[in-house]
Amino acid sequence: MSAARGSPVPGDDTGAAAPAARAPGAPTGEPDTRVPRLLEAVRSVGSGLELHSKLDRICETAADLTDARYAAIGVVDESGEGLSDFVQRGVDEETAHRIGRRPDGHKGLLGALIRDPDPVRLANLTDDPRSCGFPAGHPPMLSFLGVPIRVHGEIFGNLYLTEKRGGGTFGDDDLHMVRVLATEAGIAIGNARLYEAAKQRERWIDGSVAVTTALLAGGDAEDALQIVAEQARRLSGSAAGIVLLPAEDGGLEVVAVAADHPSKALGVVVPPESELVAELRDGKPVFLADASADPRLRTDLTQAYGPVMMLPLQCDGRVLGALLTPRPRDGRQFTGTERTVATQFASQAALALMMAESRRDRERLVVYEDRDRIARDLHDLVIQRLFATGMMLESAQRRSDVPEVRRGVGKAVDELDVTIQEIRTAIFALRQGPAETPSGLRTRVLREINMAAVPLGFHPGHHFAGPVDTQVGELTAKNLIAALRETLSNAFRHAGASRIEVSVDADVPLPDGRPGVRLAVADDGVGIPEGGRRSGLKNLKRRAESLGGASWYGPGIGEGGGGTTVVWQAPH
Numbered sequence: 001m002s003a004a005r006g007s008p009v010p011g012d013d014t015g016a017a018a019p020a021a022r023a024p025g026a027p028t029g030e031p032d033t034r035v036p037r038l039l040e041a042v043r044s045v046g047s048g049l050e051l052h053s054k055l056d057r058i059c060e061t062a063a064d065l066t067d068a069r070y071a072a073i074g075v076v077d078e079s080g081e082g083l084s085d086f087v088q089r090g091v092d093e094e095t096a097h098r099i100g101r102r103p104d105g106h107k108g109l110l111g112a113l114i115r116d117p118d119p120v121r122l123a124n125l126t127d128d129p130r131s132c133g134f135p136a137g138h139p140p141m142l143s144f145l146g147v148p149i150r151v152h153g154e155i156f157g158n159l160y161l162t163e164k165r166g167g168g169t170f171g172d173d174d175l176h177m178v179r180v181l182a183t184e185a186g187i188a189i190g191n192a193r194l195y196e197a198a199k200q201r202e203r204w205i206d207g208s209v210a211v212t213t214a215l216l217a218g219g220d221a222e223d224a225l226q227i228v229a230e231q232a233r234r235l236s237g238s239a240a241g242i243v244l245l246p247a248e249d250g251g252l253e254v255v256a257v258a259a260d261h262p263s264k265a266l267g268v269v270v271p272p273e274s275e276l277v278a279e280l281r282d283g284k285p286v287f288l289a290d291a292s293a294d295p296r297l298r299t300d301l302t303q304a305y306g307p308v309m310m311l312p313l314q315c316d317g318r319v320l321g322a323l324l325t326p327r328p329r330d331g332r333q334f335t336g337t338e339r340t341v342a343t344q345f346a347s348q349a350a351l352a353l354m355m356a357e358s359r360r361d362r363e364r365l366v367v368y369e370d371r372d373r374i375a376r377d378l379h380d381l382v383i384q385r386l387f388a389t390g391m392m393l394e395s396a397q398r399r400s401d402v403p404e405v406r407r408g409v410g411k412a413v414d415e416l417d418v419t420i421q422e423i424r425t426a427i428f429a430l431r432q433g434p435a436e437t438p439s440g441l442r443t444r445v446l447r448e449i450n451m452a453a454v455p456l457g458f459h460p461g462h463h464f465a466g467p468v469d470t471q472v473g474e475l476t477a478k479n480l481i482a483a484l485r486e487t488l489s490n491a492f493r494h495a496g497a498s499r500i501e502v503s504v505d506a507d508v509p510l511p512d513g514r515p516g517v518r519l520a521v522a523d524d525g526v527g528i529p530e531g532g533r534r535s536g537l538k539n540l541k542r543r544a545e546s547l548g549g550a551s552w553y554g555p556g557i558g559e560g561g562g563g564t565t566v567v568w569q570a571p572h
Contacts, residue, residue: 030077034357038177051192058185062159066174069163075420076114076157077333084333098137104314108132113158117148123169145170147182152192197337204341208348213240222482224356225256228349232325233258236342242324252277265301266546267475274298276310280322285343286310292329302326307333311346315354371454375427383420390416398476440469441477445504448481452488461551466506472517476570479543480519483568487521490536495525515572524558544570
């Protein structure tokens, strides 16, 4: 095939078709009526500073000036070899969805314009040898006009116009006006890009401050990681924010996910064999153009996504984990500015996480020292006094001749023996370090209850049902313990409770029929006030939903239903 050719386009060397030249100065009538429209178009293009809306306005204005049915702007990516964004006017959403992926500029006429950014005018673009045809569902297009847009002397992209109304071709006047419009558009786009880059940096700085403030304000580690994920997702305009921490096998495990819908990614481990894991653990950021087609991740974690930033959470040479911000498959690529500010955000978040971790370590050390002191006092004072009291009662029992008194004293001595055994169990729990955490779920629940008894000033009651230790998987067990810790902490800090009951039932059928485990923590405290903070309850709900479960709350065990009962359940 050969291109439809006529006289060359004035001022270019494409050799594309053009109408016959007219005598210099010959009046046509049409340009004079279009000059006011051009001036109005220039004014319209120069208004506003939001980049994407400005590109859309340029397309609309160019189509109106040239009577084109379709208009588009292809934004050249940083490599200069393809398109990072494609803004169009004229193709409705249903047709665009039927067409599928937007042009990437790697082939065809659009790719040729990227490599040779000069104006091109064609009577029938399907006859041009550079054309590679249209995908299924694409509307027919014949006449074509393409003009480059330069910003500060650099190629920003190309403005494309097709299908001149009435079936004609684009003339010299169309070309001249679109060139003028492209020049003004380049200036306006340059200003918009500078403004957007400044606003973007400001947003990321504000986000970093918010993360640092939230992390240093207190709360547990799970909350801190969720804050990082949520802020990264919001600031990057991504479909999700995902935080990964080192797993025992050397891979990276998903520990926090922020997304519009409940995600099943929580607990997924990217294996250490993945090349990307090695790069992240070496402190190198990774940027994927299309994660769904990249086999290096070796997991389904990003199969539903397109562009992805994978950033190490690194501070002072220490890599704490990684931060992922994926966009949908048809989402635009991350710009150089976005990559730079996101990498800086990840470093700032890592510093804040490290500082928060150091603060928690100091607080934990204080707690351990206090627990050790309490354990010594219980052992050296309380148990000795109880033992001495038991011996006195036994002596009194032997001297008494009244059977009822002897039975009563004997029962009291037995109760003292049980109490001493319970205190010794509590002492053992108080002296356990985190590395000595037992593996059984029942024992881990009891350990959390014993630890909570110290700040609460009383020992919460507990009840187990079903095969707690044998049927509940490790991922669910780990999240159940975190939920128990959260609810007991809230009861201590906010409820003012004098009684707490903890129950764990491993024989609960879930609504979908799967076997599950249910945790219920009930207290007789003040309840949840109207308008009070519910971030902890939201965390519990999110954690349960990520596993396919649910969480809710209701009346407590106080008089008249006073207090709160928090229920958390998930499949085994």
